[in-house]
Amino acid sequence: MEAVTIDFNPESLIALNIMIAIMMFGVSLELRSDDFKRIMREPKAPLIGLFLQFALLPSVTCLVTYLLEIEPMLALGMMLVASCPGGTFSNVMTWLAKGNVAVSVSMTGVSSVAASVMTPFNFALFGYLNPYTRPLLTEISMDSLSLLLLVLFVLGVPLALGMVVGPKFLNLSRVIEKPLKIFAMLLMMALAGVAFIKNTDQFVQYFDLFFWLVVAHNGSALTLGYWGAKLSKLPEADCRAISLEVGIQNSALALVIIFTFFPQASGMLLIAAFWGVWHLVSGSALSFYWSYKSKMNAEADLSVKAGS
Known part of the structure; x- marks a missing residue:
């Protein structure tokens, strides 16, 4: 795949990193120590979810990109996204899906902390384990x-x-929650737009390839999350929360990493940018489906009770 370098001056990169940091600050205002203590009290669901997110998803991604001999630049983009923590919209989507929001919030908090180490570690490890991406990882000198x-x-x-x-200014999170969600979505779209604009030729040339790669990869992440939890005999609400946590990745972080360290990696940019758009579509669709399903089940139960 032809490489197209995206030039960002140091000031632009610093500003971009600060914007992402502000977005994470807003998300964390509603996190409490109880969210982490909850894992100690009821560890099964969050720990299974974190295993699926940080161990199984990157491992499966590495194996599949190797077996299918995915173009190395695209494969690295898939592995980077798979190494990122849950996205900022997973909690809202879990709420819409009638999932266990407590499990979702716990996973978001712990995965965001763990990602400080696990994202660089997993990306380096699985990028090295795939023999097709190993030379590229060395070439771009991470x-x-x-x-x-x-x-x-x-x-x-x-x-x-x-x-x-957050606990000291309880009203702050309520005031800025909605603007920050809008800001997060606009920032994600802006990052994706920059990646696509700077790689228009690659976008057109490889659309039929990276489109299906992202759709299949995201679908696999959502499926791994759901069935991994289901096979662990977790309740349906927990399965929905874990599915969305594993399938909604922080692709904004992936794009910032690419812009900062791998501006010449156009294939990685296309994967991360399109994932950032697609997971909003797939996650929202799945959430509304589960919400509709819960509503139908509730109405069916009421009908049964009324008839008995």
């Missing part, structure tokens, strides 16, 4: 320490600050 520091800056620090500020 600085593991700088990548770790970037993820800490845009995830770890704002998450910690939000958890400190």
Whole structure:
């Protein structure tokens, strides 16, 4: 795949990282220590979800990209997305889907903290394990320490600050929640737009390839999350929450990493950018389907009770 370098001056990259950090700060305002203590009290669902998110999804992604001999640049993009934590809209989608919001919030909090280490580690590990992507990973000279520091800056620090500020200013999260959600969506669309505009030729040339890769990859993530939880004998509400946590990835973080460290990796950009758009479509559709299904089941139960 032809590489097209996207040039960002240092000031633009700093501004971009600050915007992502602000978005994470807003998300973390509603996180409490109880969200983490809940895992200690009822660890099964969140721990299964985190295993599926940080171990199974990257492993399966690495194996499938190797077996299908996916073009290395595209394969690296898939592995980077699979290494990211849950996205900022997973909690809302879980609520819409009548899933267990407590499990979703717990997973979001823990995965965002864990991602400070796990995202750089998984990306480096699985990128190296795939023999097709290993030479490319070496060629683009990834600085593991700088990548770790970037993820800490845009995830770890704002998450910690939000958890400190949130309880002290209880109305703050309520006031800025809606604007921040709009900001997050607009930022995601802007990042995706920049990636597509700067790679128009690749977008047209490889659309039929990366489109189906992202659709299949995202569908696999949602399926792994749901059936991994289902086979672990978790309740339906927990299965829905875990499915959306695993399938809604923080692709904005993936794009920031690519813009910062791999601006010449156009294939990675296309995968991460299209994932950021597609997972909103697939996650919303699945949430509304589950919501409709719950409504129909509730009405059926009422009919049965009325007839008995």
